[in-house]
Amino acid sequence: MPRRPDQLAAALNTQRNAFKAFLVARVGSAAEAEDILQDGLLKALRRAGELQDDTKLTAWFYQLLRHAVIDHYRSRAAGRRRDDTLGATLAALGEDLAPPDWEAQLCTCLGSVVDTLKPAHAELLRRVDLNGESVQAAAKALKITPNGASVTLHRARSDLREKLRAFCGACADGACLDCDCAPVPEKKNRV
Numbered sequence: 001m002p003r004r005p006d007q008l009a010a011a012l013n014t015q016r017n018a019f020k021a022f023l024v025a026r027v028g029s030a031a032e033a034e035d036i037l038q039d040g041l042l043k044a045l046r047r048a049g050e051l052q053d054d055t056k057l058t059a060w061f062y063q064l065l066r067h068a069v070i071d072h073y074r075s076r077a078a079g080r081r082r083d084d085t086l087g088a089t090l091a092a093l094g095e096d097l098a099p100p101d102w103e104a105q106l107c108t109c110l111g112s113v114v115d116t117l118k119p120a121h122a123e124l125l126r127r128v129d130l131n132g133e134s135v136q137a138a139a140k141a142l143k144i145t146p147n148g149a150s151v152t153l154h155r156a157r158s159d160l161r162e163k164l165r166a167f168c169g170a171c172a173d174g175a176c177l178d179c180d181c182a183p184v185p186e187k188k189n190r191v
Helices: 005-013 017-029 030-046 054-093 102-114 119-130 135-142 146-168 168-172
Strands: none
Touching: 005 030, 005 054, 005 146, 017 146, 030 054, 030 135, 054 119, 054 135, 102 119, 119 135, 135 146, 135 168
8 A cells, every 4th residue: 555645545544434433442432533533544644654564554553543542541531630630729728619610710810829839840730730741741741750740749739739828818718719819928937
């Protein structure tokens, strides 16, 4: 089978139904399977030059789809972790239930407070808690070990909690949502 992108697309398209059935069996949704298949086809076209043996096109594409399914589940897990982390932050601040538009309300305080953290802490919090990146991926990008990233993330969250309380005052003990209170000066006697 030729490796020109248009010929590769035509060759893969002849097996479209089999590829989609493969994906539906793994993700359980025809719509998600279609999205993954479309992304997979685009990736295959971009990486057409990597295919060394044209007779292995189908096996190569199935491998690409397997990796896409893994990425799909990782992405979903990262989204759940991000939501769980924000829920835990709200709970730590005394808020059990966030209103439907909690993201817009929380960000007004959170963004400016995150900016006051140590740069390494702020970057890790943004990557993991706000952008949904895995701790391992963030650690790799920041060139630190995953264990070091976990410890730093724990410290960053603790610092964030403290700074939110200092920034918002009594508001942080309640919900720290939609907060427009003036900053409360931090105590200087921290060691």
